Amino acid sequence: MTSPNKNVHGNARVYDDAFVSVNAHVSGNAHVSGNASVYGDAFVYGNASVSGNAHVSGNASVYGNARVSGNAHVYGNARVYGDAFVSVDSVVKTPQGCFFAYFPARTGTYGLTLTKTLRGTTRFVWGCREGDDLRQYFKENPDYGNLSKAPLAFLEAFELANRD
Numbered sequence: 001m002t003s004p005n006k007n008v009h010g011n012a013r014v015y016d017d018a019f020v021s022v023n024a025h026v027s028g029n030a031h032v033s034g035n036a037s038v039y040g041d042a043f044v045y046g047n048a049s050v051s052g053n054a055h056v057s058g059n060a061s062v063y064g065n066a067r068v069s070g071n072a073h074v075y076g077n078a079r080v081y082g083d084a085f086v087s088v089d090s091v092v093k094t095p096q097g098c099f100f101a102y103f104p105a106r107t108g109t110y111g112l113t114l115t116k117t118l119r120g121t122t123r124f125v126w127g128c129r130e131g132d133d134l135r136q137y138f139k140e141n142p143d144y145g146n147l148s149k150a151p152l153a154f155l156e157a158f159e160l161a162n163r164d
Helices: 134-140 142-161
Strands: 090-092 098-105 108-117 122-126 129-131
Touching: 090 108, 098 142, 108 142, 122 134, 122 142, 129 134, 134 142
Parallel strands: none
Antiparallel strands: 098 108, 108 122, 122 129
């Protein structure tokens, strides 16, 4: 169910039991679906999608081709953009709370998204793989060899930027 006074523009769609509050904005080709909610002064635009039980609130923005799903929560002054994929129980509350970049992999170039979780772990989405320990993933997949160096350096930068 959507708010009757929502700010939905362009080809944006809000459906299922999704909710968009009066001050939130959804525009472009963005989609909000499932039980997801967008509220506060949040923006979802471009080709972005918010689905499942995800929440986007405060002054947060989700844009580009970014996806927020599962029980993820993006809030505060957070920005999730590009091809980032924020999922499961990820929590993004600051602009540095979501890192996304492309890296060479064994069979092409993969996007890598890094976020914190409610449990305090660092969640990764690497191509079609995801989990809570990127270092362990590379240990279990030694055939990445030198290809793991740049993503692991990226992980270190993320951890440094998100020290509590």
